[in-house]
Amino acid sequence: MMFDRVLVANRGEIARRVMRTCRALGVRTVAVFSDADVDAPHVAEADHAVRLGPAPATESYLDVEAVVAAAVDSGAQAVHPGYGFLSENATFAQAVMDAGLVWVGPSPASIRLMGDKAAAKARMRKAGVPVVPGVDATAMDDEQLAAACEDVGFPLLLKAVAGGGGKGMRPVHDGSELAEAIAAARREAAGAFGDDRLIVERLIGRPRHVEVQVFGDTHGQVVHLFERDCSIQRRHQKIVEETPSPSIDEPMRTAMCQAAVEAARAVDYVGAGTVEFIVDADTGEFFFLEMNTRLQVEHPVTELVTGQDLVAWQLQVAAGQRLPCSQAQLVQHGHAIEVRVYAEDPAAGFLPQTGTVTRFDVPDAPGVRVDAGVESGTVVARFYDPMLAKLVVHADDRAAAVARMSDVLASTVLHGVRTNLAHLAEVVATDAFAAGEVDTGFLDRHLPDWTPRAADTTELAAVAAVIAHHSSPVAAPTGSRYRDAAERGVRPAERDPSDPWGRLGPWRLGPAGGTPVRLVEGEAEHLVRVRGRADRLSVTVDAGLDDPTAADVTLDHDPDDHGRTVATVDGTRVPLALTVEPGWDGDQQVWVHVGGRTVLLDRRPVTHHADNTAVGGVGTLASPMPGAVMEVRVAEGDRVTAGQVLLLVEAMKMEHPVTAPTDGTVTVLHVAAGDAVEAGAALVEVTPDDEQE
Structure with a gap:
């Protein structure tokens, strides 16, 4: 007999995927969610949903007791773990079964055996399945691990005994890299799986x-x-x-x-x-x-x-x-x-x-x-x-x-x-x-050192024409990102709806008329001026330069088959999908899908001057992403060398080192281990040697 109700112990894409099949089979579903996912699609699509806890996975999706309790209390007969989180956790599988529920997966014994890479290799070797040459002894300390690496020979691969997905895995090409690689692999494995044991394998060249x-x-x-x-x-x-x-x-x-x-x-x-x-x-x-x-x-x-x-x-x-x-x-x-x-x-x-x-x-x-x-x-x-x-x-x-x-x-x-x-x-x-x-x-x-292709003149002309044609008063932005900004005292720009110049769009009188649109993509900046109406627009790209580019643009009144606006630039059809997000101080982010890819542009007021000064000063290193500080390896007053790892930031289950850009001295530490940081937040200040008295 098929189940009546299944709890899906996961989130996002895989939770929705499992629920899709459950609906096809006539099985009701129970979703679980953290505070960060209260409005997530997988929650809305389930027949019933249970809150697990706060946003961090360790306090919600990885909480074995909370997930099992949710399954029991919701009347589920079985638990589907999806992938990731607790899907390969033998303790969780056993807890589900001990609660009288059906575990949709292999036995806890199979999970435990195959989740231990050393034991799995031994079993496969016994079964006649070829395995990568290496040393898979368990519980090796750093000294024993280093000796095993010497036996295997370089290049080699350090791998976490537990887990997968590249966590706790480090290639080592020679002995000079070994100590740091062992420390990093152990640290990442312990953080991801609660187990810092490592094995050694031969590194396959290709x-x-x-x-x-x-x-x-x-x-x-x-x-x-x-x-x-x-x-x-x-x-x-x-x-x-x-x-x-x-x-x-x-x-x-x-x-x-x-x-x-x-x-x-x-x-x-x-x-x-x-x-x-x-x-x-x-x-x-x-x-x-x-x-x-x-x-x-x-x-x-x-x-x-x-x-x-x-x-x-x-x-x-x-x-x-x-x-x-x-x-x-x-x-x-x-x-x-x-x-x-x-x-x-x-x-x-x-x-x-x-x-x-x-x-x-x-x-x-x-x-x-x-x-x-x-x-x-x-x-x-x-x-x-x-x-x-x-x-x-x-x-x-x-x-x-x-x-x-x-x-x-x-x-x-x-x-x-x-x-x-x-x-x-x-x-x-x-x-x-x-x-x-x-x-x-x-x-x-x-694709080494890959960078996206910048928008070309035709695409910029089309984007500016659409923006100018659809110009309207900028409403006060809403949503969590803007509420958070308001709490920090940052106010979004608002335009008076009664201002006729804000409502007129690109149609102006006089030779200096038209709508100026300032678009910034990375370090490239373009001043685009749009004149006329949709049936005949004159667009000048880089209008402030000695050699501007002029184009004739018309906008189709009907969208294409995919619901995109179609601009015709000098006879070339340019379909584009454009989303404008209000920002602060008059800025706007313009997301545009054009030429088969997405381009992110900043639309700035023509009178606005960008301040490119680094946060906190020239020698300040900022967080590359929102995350948490895992480890701080320096103190104020320490001498550092270019490339030296100063601290580690963790985000989305990945570890990111922040390194010194030059030889110098640590003058200010803005964070400590365990601190949560936003993207761009100041982390540490390093005064270069050539700037010290």
Whole structure:
């Protein structure tokens, strides 16, 4: 019998994904939420919702007692953990079962065994599954670990015994890096998993990351649902996944899938799991990497090529039913690709971003699937993983799938938060990706020091024309970000609605007429002047310079098929979606989707002069993002050298070092370990040597 009510012990995209299948099966759902997620989409879509606690995950989504109590009190019969948070926590799984509920996942024993990388490698070795050479002894202290590293030889990889997702993982290329790498890996592993034990593995020179989806039931049946290639990664986090893998041939596919089935059988596996392998691109060997005892983020590509609903399989197996298909009945059709959309700035080292999603639109098209945790109005907070959505495509073959993904990335609009959409579009557009030449060093090799393309003259003319044509009084802004600013004494600019010059738009009399629009993109600044009416606009870009560019622009009265405004600039059609957010001191942020990508511009009053002075002075280092200070390594008066790590800031489960830009002396410390900081907050002041008396 299927369950009547299931609690989903997660948030965001995966919570909504699980609830979608539950609704299709007629199963009622219970959501859990923190104070930061009270208005989140997954809460609104559930049949019932229970508050867990404050925003930090440790006080809400990771609180075992609170989640189990929510399940019991809400009348749920089963708990689905999704991925992340407590999904691979054996203690949580056991607590759910002890409360008389059904755990939608493998047994606590399987979770515990496969979550311990050292024990998992030993079991796989015994089962005949190839493993990466290394030292996987448990409980090694720093001295023993250093000795093990010498035995394995450099380059090598330090890995946390518990966990995954790149946490507690550090490559080490020579002995001079070892002490700092051990300390950093232990610290990150302890913070992420509460376990700082490490193992050592040989570092594969050109690794490809290929994994196999497996499924087992309580009746002894184990099957695989083929492989997925997850080689394109940043900071050990996957960003592009696809199936079938372009990196392996049919004999390797057969061998790898069979090895994955044997791995699952070796631990009496029940439910959805993924056996991850590392493939040496130089030798063609493959090795067991780890097993994720849960549903993977990238499961949609498997669903699209097999036609199966893996969440439905999970619920059916948890209810005691047999697997819906035998191995012989499982076949692949076509090719599927998934990309992960993150709230991050690729041009700034992929730093996590926060804010409010003001517009999110993925045009509906055949072969396109969107699994999203956000919608227009969703607040992206600093407390959780920065993944916003997954864009997935399916086509008859890989070339068609690549083309379809390119179209989707070019047409997706996401405003209000910086994302990696433009970066993903360039990944998919590379010749190497089209050829299937992928490995984990793909980004460093093909897109090093990536920066987004700046808006060109045609795009600036179109944007300015739309802004000028739709000019209206700037209302006092609302929402949490503006309330917070008001509490700090920062007041947004307001325009008198009765001011006729504020209502007239670009239509003016005299040669100096028109609407001046000052647009700033990074360090580039443009003064654009717009004259005329929508049926005939004259637009001058960089009007204050000796060699301005003039353009004739008309605006279509009817939007295009995707609801975007269409500007015709000197005969070229330029569709654009534009969102203007009121700011302070007359500034506005203009999010514009144009030319297949999103551009963020500041619209400033023409008389406004920017102050580019660093916060607190020339030598002040500011926080690169909202987060918390993990560790302060210096004190006031300390001498520091260029590149020295001064302190660590943690945000969205990632650790970010703040380093000295030059040789000098620490003169002021603005923060202490444990302090919460906003983006741009002053952290530490360093006086350069050449400025000291």
